Amino acid sequence: MIQALVDGILLGGVYGVISTGLSLVFGVLGVVNFAHAEFLMLGMYVAWFAWRMLGLDPLLGSVLSFIIVFAVGYGVQRLLIQRVLKAPPAAQVFLTVGLMIVIENAALIAFGSDFRSVSVPYQVEGYRLAGIFISAPYLYAFIAAVVLSLALWLFLERSWSGRAIRAVAQDPMASTLVGVDTKRTYGFAFGLGVGLTAFGGAVILPYITVSPTVGGQFVVLMFTVVVLGGLGSVTGALVGGLVVGIVQSMSALFFPIQLQNLFLFVIFIAVLALRPQGLIKGA
Amino acid sequence: MTPTNPKVVLEAADICVTFGGLKAVDGVSFSLHQGEIVGLIGPNGAGKTTLFNALVGLQKLSGGAVRLDGETVSGLKPHRIATRGMTKTFQNAALFPDMSVLENVTTAALLRHDLKGARAKATEVLARLDLSPIADADVADLTFPQKAMVEMARALATEPRVVLLDEVMAALTPSEMDEVMDVIRALKGEGLTFLVVEHHMRAIMALCDRLIAVNFGRLIAAGTPAEVASHPTVIEAYLGHGAAGQEGSHA
Amino acid sequence: MRFALKPGHVVLLLFFIAAALLPLFVDPRGHLLRVAAMALLFAAMAQSWNIVGGLANQISLGHAAFFGLGAYTSTLLFLRLGISPWIGMLAGAMVAGIAAALLSVPTFRLKGHYFALATLAFAEVLRVIANSWADLSGGPVGLTVPFLGTQPLSFAFRAVSSYYWIILALLVIVCVVFYVLAHGAMGYRLRAVRENEAAAEVAGVNTFRVKLVASVISAALTAMCGTVFAQFTFFFDPDSIFSLSGISVRMAMIAIVGGLGTLGGPIIGALFLIPLEEVANAYLSSRAAGLSQLVFGLILIAAILIQPRGIMAFFPKSRVKTPPKAQPATEGARG
Ligand SMILES: Nc1ncnc2c1ncn2[C@@H]1O[C@H](COP(=O)(O)OP(=O)(O)OP(=O)(O)O)[C@@H](O)[C@H]1O
C-alpha cells in the first residue's frame, strides 16, 4: 500500500511535468493542443539519438530534447497555430488533430515502427528504505521533474519573459499596450509548453520504450491530469499529475492493467461534466 | 395613476444574485399586476440586467423566489419560463447571426406553433413592429436600433404575458420611440405586462404606470414616476454616478 | 415544410442516380467498386457526424464509439444468438442511441474543446472495454463475420455490388434525415442553439432536448454504418473500430474538408478523400508506412488554414447553411 503510494508519487511527478505544458498552452493561447503527446514522443526520440550517438544519459539528453522541441514548437506556433487563434474551436481542434496525425506519421516514416529503448547502468537498480523499494530510474526521473517544475515556477514568477507570458494569458490587449510582443510571447509559450513535455519524455526513457505511437498512450492521461487541475492552471497540472500517478498505481492493486486506464477515463469524463474548471484551483 | 388591478402576475420575492463576492442583486422584491407597464431604473451597473436574467432563469438565484401567477418558477430553465409566459430581450442584441430576421422570429414562434404557423405568427409580429420591410434581411446587416426591435419581435413571438424589455429604445429617434411606445401601450391593452429598463427618462416617464429604482443591487425607491424621479436617494444615485439622469445618456 | 428544388438538389439527385448505375458499368467484384462503396460509406458516416458537428456545432471526437457499438452489436447478436444482422443493425442503432443519450447528460453543458475531449474519452473507454472484456467482445483479436455464401436475409452477399447498393441506400437515408433536420422546425432550433444558446433558451427552445435529439439520431445512424462496415469487411478489432484517427477524426475531417454543416459537404469530402487515400496507399505505402496518413494530416491542416468552409464554399449556390462563425460569447449577465 505504501509501496503503491510511493510508486504513484514518483510516476505522478513526471505526469505533472509532461502535462503542465498542455495546461500552459491552453492558459496562454486558449488552444487545446491535441498534438501535445506527439511532442513528448519527439522529445523521447531526441534523447534516444543523443544516447545512441553521443552516449548521453537521457537525464542529460533531456536538456537537448527541451531545446530542440522548444524550437520546433516555436516554429509550429508562429506558422500554424497563430493563424487559428481567433478561429472557432472546430478549426483549432482540427488543426492540432491534423498536426497530431502529421507528426506521428512523419516519425513513423523517419524512424520506422520499431520500439527503441536505452540501456543505462541504473536501469534495474533501486534503493530500499524501510521495506519500500524505490526504483532508481523512476526516482531520477522524478527528481528531474521536480527540478524542472521549480525552474518553471521561478521562470514564470521572476523572469521578464515569464511575466510577459502570464500577462498575455490574463489580458492580451493590455499586454500589447505595455509593450509585450504578444505574437512572440505566444510562440514562446507554445515552445515552452511542448519543450516541457519533451523534457518529461526524455527522463522517462530509461523505463519506457519509444515508438512513433507512444503518444497515444499518454493523450488521455495528460488530458485527465490537466482537466483535474483545471485547464490553464500550471500548478493545478502538477498537483493533478501526482493525483493521477497515485490513482493509477493504487488501482493497480485492485484492477488489471487495462482497467486502470478505464478508471482514469471515467474520472476524466466525470470531472469534465461536474467541474470543467478543474478540481484543483491554482495559478 | 397607479392601477387598482388586483391580479398579480409576477412576484419577485427577496431576489439575490452574487458573483463571487459581488452582490449584483441584493434582496429585491416587487410585484407586477396584469396590464401594467413598470419601469426599472438605476445607474449603470446597478444590477438591472442581472435582475432580468434572474427572473427569466438565465441566472441562478443565490436567494429568493420568482413567482408567475402564484407559482414558483425560479429554478426552472429559461425555456420552461418562456412556456409559462415570461421572456426578455437582450440588452446587447443576442440575435442568431446566421439567420434572417424572419427566421430569428420564427424560431421563437415555434414555441407555440408548428413551422407553418410559426412563420405566419412571425410575419404578423414583424408587421406589427413595422419590420416587414427587413424581414428577409440578414441580422448581421442591421443597425443597432433595428436589432433591438428584432429582439422585441422575437420576445413577442413567444406570445408571452410578461415581457422584460432591456433598453430596446436606446438609440431610437424620438419619433421612432413614440411608435414603439404606442405598440407597447396597445399590447398592454391586450393584457400584456411589461417591465422596462430604459435610460431615457422621457420615455420612462411617458410610458410607465409605476417605477422601481435600484442601485448597487438594492431597491431604493418605488412608486409613481413622479415620486420616484424626485426621490432624493434616486437623484443622489444618478448624480453620484455622473449625472446620468438626463435624457439620452446610457452605457 | 416548404419544398423548393434548388440547383444543388438537382446535382445531388443526379449524383445518386449516377452512383446507382455505376455497378452496371464496372466489374461487380472489382477493386474499383470496393473503393467506391467505401467512399459512399464514409460519406454516410460523415453526414451522420455532420448532424452533431455541423448543425449543432458540437465537435465530437468520439463518433467511433457509436460506429463500434453498431458493428459489435450486430456481429455479436449474429455470432452468439444467430440473429440476422439486419435486425442487429436496428439493435445497434438503438444501443448507440441509448449510449448517446446517456453521454448527453454529463456533456450537454460542455462546448468546444471540452466537448471534444469528453467524447474522445468516451470512445477510448469503449475501446478499452472491448479490449479487456474478452468474454463479451472477443478481446483484442477482434471478430470475424463468417461467410457462408450469399444469404440476403443474413446480410451476406458474394457480389460487392450488393453491398454497394445497400451502402448507397444508407447514404440516401442519412442525407434525407439530415435535410429534414436542417430544414424543418428542428433546423431552426439547432441553428439557434448553435448560434446563441442563452438567447435560444429565452426564446423558448429546449436546448438540452434539441442537442439530445440531434446526438441520438446522429449516433443511431453512425451505428448503422458500423453494422454495414462489419458485414462488408468481414472483420474488425477494437483498436481499428474505435480508432480516434481512423474513424472519429476521419468522419469529422471528411465533413470539414467537404463543407461543415452542408448537405453536399460530406459527399464531396468523401469522394475526394477516400479515393485519394486509396491512391496514396497504392503508390506510396510501398515506400513508407504512414505516408498516406501523413498526406491526410497535411490535407486536414491545409483545409483548415486555406478554406475552413470546405470544398462546398466554391459552390456558393448550393450551400445549405453557412457554417458557424466564432461562437458568440454566451450572454451571462453582462449589460
Ligand atoms: N457574469 C458576471 N460576472 C461577474 N459580474 C457581473 C456579471 N454580470 C454582471 N456583473 C456585475 O454585476 C453588476 C450589475 O451588472 P448589470 O449588468 O446587471 O447592471 P445594469 O444595471 O444592467 O447596468 P447597465 O445600465 O450598464 O446595463 C455590475 O457590477 C457588473 O459588473
Ligand SMILES: [Mg+2]
Ligand atoms: Mg444592463
